Amino acid sequence: MDRQAARERFLVPQWSGGYFDIDGDGYARVIADPESGYSARVVDVVDGLRRRGYRSPFLLRFPQILKHRVRRLHEAFGAAIEEFDYPGSYQGVYPVKVNQQRAVIEALVEESGRHRYGLEVGSKGELVLALMQDLSPDALVVCNGFKDRDYIELALRGGQAGTRVLLICETIHEVSEILDVARAVGVQPRIGFRARLHSGGSGKWSESGGHHAKFGLSTLEIVRCVELMEDSGCADALECVHFHVGSQISDILAIKEAVKEAARLYCHVRKRVPSLRYLDLGGGLGVDYDGSSTMSSWSQNYTLEEYCRDCVWNVASVCEQEDVPPPTLISESGRAVTAFASLVVVSPLKVIGRTADVSVDVPGDACHQVEELRASLDEMTAGNWRELVNDARALSDEVILGFKMGFVSLEDRAAGEALFADVCRRALTFIEPEGGDPEEIQDLMLTVAPMIVCNFSVFQSTPDTWAVRQVFPIMPLSSLTEEDLHPYTLGDITCDSDGRIDDFLSSEGGCKKTIQFPVLDLENNPYLIGIFLVGAYQDTLGDFHNLFGSANEVSVFIEQDDTFQLRNHSRGTTVSEAVSMFGFPREELIHRFDDRHGGDDSPESIRYRDCFLRVLSSGTYLRR
Incomplete structure (x- = not known):
């Protein structure tokens, strides 16, 4: 798609206030002053931070x-x-x-x-x-x-x-x-x-x-x-x-x-x-x-x-x-x-959930519900998609119930789950040109949408998404002009089911349960994701759930020639700083370690201590 279509797809003119835009190559840009027009690609800012030894997540201030x-x-x-x-x-x-x-x-x-x-x-x-x-x-x-x-x-x-x-x-x-x-x-x-x-x-x-x-x-x-x-x-x-x-x-x-x-x-x-x-x-x-x-x-x-x-x-x-x-x-x-x-930049770590390009292996002796699900997939048309989706939902429930009662095999359950998702995915191809009930469409998208797990904590960086279901604009920082978009959901790395973002902007108005992103290929196209407009309250309300601390922070100053300067660098919280906040000083933990293992001079014990100290000094987020 062209630049203007990308802007409309991600609603940039509506929420950006003139401070963010998409360029002709599909990159997100930040604009220091809409009157002057000075701007920079956000990914270039991130690259500058990475060259200085910083890793995501990042909090960029302007x-x-x-x-x-x-x-x-x-x-x-x-x-x-x-x-x-x-x-x-x-x-x-x-x-x-x-x-x-x-x-x-x-x-x-x-x-x-x-x-x-x-x-x-x-x-x-x-x-x-x-x-x-x-x-x-x-x-x-x-x-x-x-x-x-x-x-x-x-x-x-x-x-x-x-x-x-x-x-x-x-x-x-x-x-x-x-x-x-x-x-x-x-x-x-x-x-x-x-x-x-x-x-x-x-x-x-x-x-x-x-x-x-x-x-x-x-x-x-x-x-x-x-x-x-x-x-x-x-x-x-x-x-x-x-x-x-x-x-x-x-x-x-x-x-x-x-x-x-x-x-x-x-x-x-x-x-x-x-x-x-x-x-x-x-x-x-x-x-x-x-x-x-x-x-x-x-x-x-x-x-x-x-x-x-x-x-x-x-x-x-x-x-x-x-x-x-x-x-x-x-x-x-x-x-x-x-x-x-302020803008939070996060990096995807993995994609959870089956994508459309993963084939389904249907057992030769599959139960009749699985066979009917496969038939629904083959028989779907623009005229019968809603009926077949309803049938598929009932068949999927029967497969789960049969598995609980011992009548359905593990392989049949796996095939049934995958085929039901494929039925929903096929239905979406018929709905989009025709239109339909927005809530019904969102339910189908949520069924097929994989989750992108990102290297950040919702509770630290965007706590209001959890606390009051606040909506923030979210979009990739590159690949924004790609035509092929797929529904995803977003999750963080906390060990908490609430560590996810459940509400996204919708071009139809209101909010939706999934977000349309370019296909995420962690090997060949591992784009970064920006969470925008987070400058109010999020810094103040962010907490240390799971002992995930603050992100790496920097102030960005954009020059007349669209270059930029990075000032006021602040490294994110280290593991030792995070645990110290809750009454476990670094020195005490090291002392405890040495009390337990100080008499062991084996290579394994030495490597254990080196690893322990290295993790204490590292950031709280994951390293890719």
């Missing part, structure tokens, strides 16, 4: 994409502010929890001076990181989450030292405690409160908003907080109203309703407290992971520009109605900033 996302966010808000003649301004903050990696934080902080871009934190650890960054003097550090006195004091002293710190209150008690600590420190706090709106979000995290939300103050509690600050003579410390109705909001109507409600709340409090100046819109700006531009959990039915226009227009409209000066708008758009900027 700091230029991070910076471009920040610029796009501010440009979109700027355009909306200009379009609606909004008298206020916008400044963003990055939620550190989305990805706390140093390479990510430092790349984003480099945009702080140009855009007054700040940070949002939700813990003492994140606050420590934020206070030590070289932020613009006008950038904000927004402090969310539950707080103790240490958290509050550190935030206040950071503000005293020159950082613009906003303490967002989650409870009435926090207001009292902030005022108490501020008096002890001798500093004027900058306080906001998080409102629990009636409006909810949409999509996977819709319950983050609404009456049953974990965080936020009710309307009555907000009134009491204002009264408390007035009674304490500290009302002028109140500067911000904040809300958050969920991550990855899929429906723009949910955003509009929440913004209108929050703007109305802001105006009523602003009339009572003139020091109020910020409206923090929270997070929720989505990413179109599945490329469908719909209200599915992993998509969004709006663009970045539409999001910004709706936020600005609705706030402006409410403020005009209430005759209140419009606030400075803040947003905490972490997913939309980071998702595009």
Whole structure:
């Protein structure tokens, strides 16, 4: 197929955001900045890492994409502010929890001076990181989450030292405690409160908003907080109203309703407290992971520009109605900033399951069910495929039942399983030109699809595929223009049945159970596989299931001539590092080994010790 057909097959224009593409030779390319067009083949980046001694899996970071996302966010808000003649301004903050990696934080902080871009934190650890960054003097550090006195004091002293710190209150008690600590420190706090709106979000995290939300103050509690600050003579410390109705909001109507409600709340409090100046819109700006531009959990039915226009227009409209000066708008758009900027690259190790080119040996004295399965295969046409598939499914079940009861031989069972798969495979050749029920087609594909086992851990590199069934774009990094595609599933190397990816993008919309790849030939065409848009949350949530650790990581910088530089190399976790995390230090394990085998000087014992030490020092993933 040609380049454009390959793009459409893998839905690249829909999910890539302009940061990934397919070239004329069928290779995946990463684009540092869609305006400049600087790009590089991903396989060339991997080859560069391999020459430096690194092995898959790889986590590739693209700091230029991070910076471009920040610029796009501010440009979109700027355009909306200009379009609606909004008298206020916008400044963003990055939620550190989305990805706390140093390479990510430092790349984003480099945009702080140009855009007054700040940070949002939700813990003492994140606050420590934020206070030590070289932020613009006008950038904000927004402090969310539950707080103790240490958290509050550190935030206040950071503000005293020159950082613009906003303490967002989650409870009435926090207001009292902030005022108490501020008096002890001798500093004027900058306080906001998080409102629990009636409006909810949409999509996977819709319950983050609404009456049953974990965080936020009710309307009555907000009134009491204002009264408390007035009674304490500290009302002028109140500067911000904040809300958050969920991550990855899929429906723009949910955003509009929440913004209108929050703007109305802001105006009523602003009339009572003139020091109020910020409206923090929270997070929720989505990413179109599945490329469908719909209200599915992993998509969004709006663009970045539409999001910004709706936020600005609705706030402006409410403020005009209430005759209140419009606030400075803040947003905490972490997913939309980071998702595009990381890519996991994995190498296939083996293919599990029979492929079409493996013949079936039918015993001469096969049971009648096996003979009927073979006949179904020979008799199938475009007119009877559905009937024969249903018959074959019943015959296959009879073979399995007969084997359990001792009436069917092992050879017959093997032939029956293989023939049933062949019947499904033959049916697919009739369905594709004709069309059919998508779920029925997917069931047939799943029956015949082998599993590609890849050298990575789902739980470490893409934990949300397991935890919340998130969909990520996945495609080979080469061979993308090949015509002959076959259905596969993907699995990792963990010793866990959940170590697989079960949901894939579908060109028909929604998700499907298999993915169409070029035929994988591990000897002659062992292409690499890319899992895209993993920059948000996956680093933070990844765990050490089966003691598989982090992948080899690198930051990739693409130059004007489409060359690239590799910086900030980080080798993946070694076996000794992984076991040490769980209380088994390397030195202790070596000491135990020597206690058990130290008196044995035989060549076998020496080789055993050498092997033991070599594995301790090696990475946790498999070597091909």
